[in-house]
Amino acid sequence: MMPGPRKVACVDIGRIPIALVTSDDAFLDLLRERYEGFLSSSPPEFELEFDLTSTRSSTDDDVRVRREPDAWVLERGDFRARWDPTTGRGTVRQNANPYSLDSVLRILHSLILAERGGFLLHAASAICDGRAYLFSGVSGAGKTTMTRLAPANVTLLTDEISYLRPGAGGYSAFGTPFAGELARAGENCSAPVSALFFLEQGPENRVDELSSAEAVRRLMRNILFFAEDYTLVEKLFATACDFVDTVSVRRLTFYPDARVWDEIRNFQGVPQHA
Amino acid sequence: MPENCIYIARSSAIAARALAGEMMVMNSADSTFFTLNEVATAIFQAADGHTPLRDIVRDRVCEQFDVDPEQAQADAEQFVTELSSHGILLVSNQPLAAEMP
Numbered sequence: 001m002m003p004g005p006r007k008v009a010c011v012d013i014g015r016i017p018i019a020l021v022t023s024d025d026a027f028l029d030l031l032r033e034r035y036e037g038f039l040s041s042s043p044p045e046f047e048l049e050f051d052l053t054s055t056r057s058s059t060d061d062d063v064r065v066r067r068e069p070d071a072w073v074l075e076r077g078d079f080r081a082r083w084d085p086t087t088g089r090g091t092v093r094q095n096a097n098p099y100s101l102d103s104v105l106r107i108l109h110s111l112i113l114a115e116r117g118g119f120l121l122h123a124a125s126a127i128c129d130g131r132a133y134l135f136s137g138v139s140g141a142g143k144t145t146m147t148r149l150a151p152a153n154v155t156l157l158t159d160e161i162s163y164l165r166p167g168a169g170g171y172s173a174f175g176t177p178f179a180g181e182l183a184r185a186g187e188n189c190s191a192p193v194s195a196l197f198f199l200e201q202g203p204e205n206r207v208d209e210l211s212s213a214e215a216v217r218r219l220m221r222n223i224l225f226f227a228e229d230y231t232l233v234e235k236l237f238a239t240a241c242d243f244v245d246t247v248s249v250r251r252l253t254f255y256p257d258a259r260v261w262d263e264i265r266n267f268q269g270v271p272q273h274a
Numbered sequence: 275m276p277e278n279c280i281y282i283a284r285s286s287a288i289a290a291r292a293l294a295g296e297m298m299v300m301n302s303a304d305s306t307f308f309t310l311n312e313v314a315t316a317i318f319q320a321a322d323g324h325t326p327l328r329d330i331v332r333d334r335v336c337e338q339f340d341v342d343p344e345q346a347q348a349d350a351e352q353f354v355t356e357l358s359s360h361g362i363l364l365v366s367n368q369p370l371a372a373e374m375p
Contacts, residue, residue, distance in 0.1 A: 212294040213309040220300070220307060230302040234289040237300045241291045 006049075011105070012040035012188075014163045014174040016112060018105070019044035024052055027096050034098050037188050038177050046088040048081070048108070053095050065107055065226040072227070074107050076100075083108060085115075102178060106161065110225050114232045117239050118165035120224040123196070124180075125157040125173045126150055131194035132173035133264055134162050135252070136222045141199040144181040145256050154261070158186040161224065164193065166239075170246050195269045196243075197252035205263045208251045215249035216240050246271055282330075282354055282363050283323030283370040290318070301361050308362065313339055313346075314353050321363055323370035327354060 004023040009031040011018055017040045020031050027050065032039060061077035071090070074081040078100045083090030090108075094100040110120050123136035124143035128150075135146045147159040157163075157173055160180030164171050171193045175186035198210070198218050210218070219240045225233070243249075248269025254260040284290075290299045297315040299308045310318055316334040317327075331350045336343050357363040364370055 211296070213296050213298050216293065216298055217307050217309075220305060230287055233300075233302040233305065237289040237302070238291065241293050241298070245293060 008044075009035065010040045010042065010044050011035045011038050011177075012042055013038055013105070013109060013176055014113070014118070014165055015190075016046070016109065017042040017044045018108065019047040021047060021049040022052070024050075024096070027052055030096060030098060031101070034101070035177050037185055038175075046083075046108070046112070047090070048083070048104070049089070049091050051091060051093045053093060055095060057095065063103065063107065063226050064228070065111070066228050072111060074104060074226075076103065079104055081108075083111075085111070106178060106224065107226055109163070111227060111232070113163075113165065114225065114227075114236055114239075116165065117235075117242070118163075118171075119236060119239060121162040121164060121196075121219075122160070122222040122224060123162040124159045125162040125186075127155040127157065127173075127189070127191040128153075128261070128265060130191060132157065132191040133194055133267075134164075134173060134196040135199050136162075136196060136218070137199035142201050142254065142256065143199065145201075146199065146254075146260070147182055149256065149258050149260060151258070151261055155187050155189065156182075156184070157189075159184070164243070166242070167192075171243060193247050195248040195250060195264075195267055197250055197264075200251060200253045201256060202253035204253070204255055205260050206253045207263060207267060208253070210249055210251055212244055215244045219243060219249065244271070279367060280327040280351070280354065281323060281325070281366050281369050282317075282321040282327055282358075284318065284321050285361055285364055288362055299357075299362055303361060306360055308357070308360070313341070313349070317350055317353060318357075318363075323364075327351070 006021050007028045009020045022028050058077035063076045065074050071082045071084045079094035081092040081104050113119050123134045124147050125134045135143050144159045157175040159182040161176050161178040163174040163176050172190045173193050174190040175188045177185040287302045297310040320330045320334045331347050335346045358365045
């Protein structure tokens with residue numbers, strides 16, 4: 001049987017529009033529902049065409065991302081994708097599981113961002129008074145708690161995966177649809193980054209300095225990157241150093257109540273090197 | 275040439291960057307990360323594959339830092355052993371081809 005006509009949902013995260021192409025109406029509906037708020041009519045920069053299978057596969061396997069001569073190959077138990085960075089086009093074979101879809105998109109963005117001096121960070125982020133604040137840490141450190149405690153005038157960008165890109169005046173944080181425990185997509189907007197806080201919970205609210213080396217070390221530990229590629233890893237390291245050079249990075253010990261946001265609002269940071 | 279002559283070169287699979295007066299070195303293969311002090315930075319920067327370690331210690335360490343030469347040599351050998359075990363430095367008793375990143 002011939003496949004049906006190609007249908008497209010263009011998903012724009014971090015101002016990088018990617019056309020997701022399918023011939024399956026139900027999958028198209030899933031795409032539109034899942035990425036509502038991030039759908040765009042902009043001309044796509046990249047394209048992924050989906051070939052859906054009915055096989056149920058494990059999402060627990062380790063992801064492998066490797067460079068072949070003509071394409072990146074992204075593999076996990078539940079998906080296999082090839083993406084050619086030269087043409088910007090790729091194919092994905094997976095079932096209609098939305099978690100597989102999120103994973104493929106995150107990996108693709110991590111590859112695109114690494115080339116452009118940006119990165120995905122395991123962090124919550126939010127905009128307060130026109131500036132973005134990032135909250136990173138291991139699972140349980142308080143990323144989702146920080147977003148739950150945020151006052152009503154704070155705009156949530158994500159409670160799980162932050163999206164960072166360099167610009168003329170420093171780094172900007174963008175909203176993502178990738179949600180954590182909050183199970184709510186971020187707003188599709190951006191703001192210049194004011195500070196990155198590594199979270200620890202404690203009896204009181206306190207902001208402490210980190211050495212540049214410690215800041216870079218913690219940052220590298222929390223950047224989402226999957227590719228087995230020395231060149232890109234080196235590029236990410238340079239990006240992490242630039243970020244620490246440009247943005248205030250601190251340790252935030254916090255007691256989980258709303259007063260921690262007073263601490264954020266009053267924070268007047270300077271980058272480590274200053 | 276002395277029997278115990280050691281040559282050191284930086285691996286090509288590393289990234290290094292000086293930030294706020296500290297040298298940070300990362301092994302790109304496994305993302306292990308090191309911060310070098312001033313003396314270690316002087317040795318690391320001089321690791322060109324063809325200058326013997328003892329000359330590096332004499333010219334770059336003892337000349338610039340107030341250290342006992344024998345102690346400096348022993349410390350340098352320990353530092354080189356540690357970084358080579360993490361793939362940051364290549365070590366040989368013959369000159370090495372430069373693998374600078």
